Amino acid sequence: MSGYALPQQFHHPELQLVRGEGVYVFDAEGNRYLDAASGVGASILGHAVPEIVEAIRAQAATLAFAYGGLVDNDQRQKLAAQLQEWAPPDMGETRILFCAGGAEANEGALKLAYQFHVERGHPTKRKVVGRWQSYHGNTIATLSMGGRTVARATHQPLLLDFPHIPPPYPYRHPGEDLARAELLAKVVSQEGPEHVAGFIAEPVVGTSMSAVVPDAAYYPRIRAICDDADLLFIADEVICGVGRTGLRFGIEHWQATPDIITLGKGLSAGYSPLAAIILAEHVWRAIAEGSGHSSFGNTFGGNPLSCATGSAVLDIIERDGLVARAGEVGGRLRSALETSLADVDSVGEVRGVGLLLGVELVADRASKAIFAPEQRVAERVVAAAERRGVLLLAGIPGLIDGVGGDHIELLPPYVIEEEHTEEIVEVLPAAILEVMDEVARAKR
Ligand SMILES: Cc1ncc(COP(=O)(O)O)c(C=O)c1O
Incomplete structure (x- = not known):
């Protein structure tokens, strides 16, 4: 350990960054790295963007803080109006709540979904069905909705009894997406619809499955099942929202309208802690016409500094057509990766949409056999890329079954050239080949 701030891996030396400029970040020795992970999906516009820096400076000099539990502020309303404009039209006239991070937004979504049912006279509808290999945050309730085995393991006894269904996974289970959607109906019937408040999913899965994109029929079927059982569909767009997939929201790739959308990460382009919950009209109206009160409140939610940052980010995205650009550049990057990785035997699949891309690594292409988890192949590939000056994300272990499966996630800023x-x-093929070489040598 090199300092007083605790890293997640206590004994693992981390790259220490001191500066960022555009799509590059720099360490203390002046080494430059291409930030192809946008930090962790947050720095979508790159670093030190003058307009954002100026918006932050101007707001800090005007009104940095106002407590949203007591007073309103113009920046909160401005950003909310922008998000209402952005939201899928079928959500009706939306209302927005703000907070500081993705987990807080998803926990708020859970509380509001439950409250929605209570207000309508169904207080037993409290469980939210999640999916395995998904992530919604690191608080107890969001870990309970999430299906990331490694993250849940240490706090298992504290988790809530929320059910999970397997995710769609076309590479390993081709043609099964619809059958997997059907499992939601089955789980709801087994739990009893009177006990289930909603269903939560990352429309395009982030770091737990590296950019798995379900087929066209999947979310429409999920939507229909939610309607039949009176469940709210919560789309966790913390990674795939704010334009990353080439549409404003990941769910817009499907004909399915969510009842609640959560956003985080890219909403402030990483310049300030900021997240949001977007409520469809029927959801907030049920609460407005009931108690007229939400217990969702926090010190930093809707603070003018973060909201002004978010507004500046959305302005730049609109001005420069960056949503469409993410789709186009991402499509080209994906094709180029498919070509450059075509002859790398340990690449099972290149997948994803827009600038949310993933590469699944396999020990054998034909059988799709996985590497032994203790070989930590994905982590080593990411380290090899870092040595070559490109930052990527190692997908979370447990892709296949909670234990095994290696994958790499790419989340470049929308402004890459x-x-x-x-x-x-x-760099990516070179990094993979370097590790494969080591793996082969270790076998001999
Ligand atoms: C899809 C998704 N939801 C929620 C979260 C949690 O967000 P935060 O780390 O801001 O609490 C993350 C973070 O990685 C995420 O990827």
Whole structure:
């Protein structure tokens, strides 16, 4: 350990960054790294963007803080109006709540979904069905909804008894997406619909499955099942929202409208802690016409500094057409990766949409056999890429069954240029081959 701030891996030395500029970050020795992970999906516009820096400076000099539990502020209303404009039209006239992080937003979504049912006279509808290999945050309730085995393991006795269904996974279970959606109906029937408040999913899965994109029929079927059983469909767009997939919200790739959307990460482009909950009209109206009160409150939610940051981010995205750009650049990057990784035997699949991309690594392409988890292949590939100056994310272990499966996630900023995609396309195969070489040598 090198300092007083505790890293997540106590004994693992971490890259210490001191500066960022555009799509690059720099360590104390002046080494430059291409931030192809946007930190962790947050720095979507790159670092030190002058307009955002100026918006933050101006707001800090005007009104940095106002407590949302007592007073309103103009920046909170401005950002809410922008998000209402952004929200899928079928959600009706939305209302927005703000907080500081994705977990807080998802925990708020859970509380509001439950409250929605209570207000309508159904107080037993309290469980939220989640999916395995999903992540909604690191608090107890969000870990309970999430299906990331490694994250749940240490706190298992504290978790809530929420059910989970397997995720769609076309690479390993082709043609089964619809059957997997059907499992929601089964679980709800087994739990009793009178006990289930909602269903939560990352429309395009982030770091737990690296960019799995279900087929076109999946979410419409999920929507229909939610309607039949009076469940709210919560779309966790903390990673896939704010334009990353080439549409404003990941769920817009399907004909399915959520009741609640949560956002985080890219909403402030990483410049300030900021997250949001978007409530469809029928959801907030049920509460407004009932108790007219929400217990969702927190010190930093809707603070003017973060909201002004979020507004500046959305303004830049709109001005520069960055949602469409994420789709186009992402499509080109994906094709280039498919080509450059075609002859790398340990690449099972390149997948994803827009700038939410993933690479699944396998010990054998034909059988899709996985590497032994203790080989930590994905982690080593990411380390090898870092040595070559490109930052990527190692997918969370447990992709297949909670234990095994290696995958790499790419979440580049929306502003990457041709030269940056070329750098990624060159470095990733080299990093994979370096590790495969080590793995082969260790076998001999
Ligand atoms: C899909 C998804 N939801 C929620 C979260 C939690 O967000 P936060 O870390 O801001 O609490 C994350 C973070 O990685 C995420 O990827």
